[in-house]
Amino acid sequence: MGLEVTREAADAMLAAARAAHPNEACGILLGAGERIEAFSQTANVHDRPARRFEIDPQALIDAHRTARSGGPQIVGYFHSHPVGPAEPSSTDRAEAASDGRVWAICGEGELAFFRAVEGGFETLSSTIIDG
Template sequence: MDIAVTREALEGMERAAAEAHPREACGLLLGEGANVANFAQTANVHCRPETHFELDPQALIDAHRAARDGGPQVIGYFHSHPVGAAAPSATDRASAAGDGRIWAIWGEGELAFWRDDPAGFAALSYSVQER
């Protein structure tokens, strides 16, 4: 499956990963269906942010409220691996919900997208969309 991602969202994820290093960055992928229109960086509130991430719960609640009021939908999540590949780690696989959401992972200088399917993560290809 191919998804579309805006250049602005891609640049935001790359910037968030660089600014958070050596901690994990995280955030929300916003858009519709398989189109990532926006990236919203959130605080990583995990007690060990060097090796784990936890989205700020209030940011997630606020994004879902905005979506109910007609804003973009929360279609997935982003986080970085300061030391590691742009692929789901054992920790990622253990915490995945299998809900079909898109996960974007930054690691080793690259960004990769994954779908969190009930059977496990599936790699996604993507195209860059200009606004």
């Protein structure tokens, strides 16, 4: 079946990428299991935001606290490639934790999903659903 992504979450990721251009947008994917129900855009606090991203650590702490108190779970992370395709870059491959989380990447107006696994990423099939 693959990953399910609500239309609202997908549209929000695409909008965040457009709004952040020429910098990278980033954020947190929220939901449960193999379903992304919401997208929480965060500040890109990297000192070179046109080429790299770093999710605001406080936003991550807050999302973990919310999840622990019964709120939506962190399914994964999002970032955009202002110049380049919607696929993991060499930097993404080198720096990603092999934690099984989903990575959503927007590039060239497209949105693609991957799972961070030992040795890199695996491509995920996805379906956009009405939330």
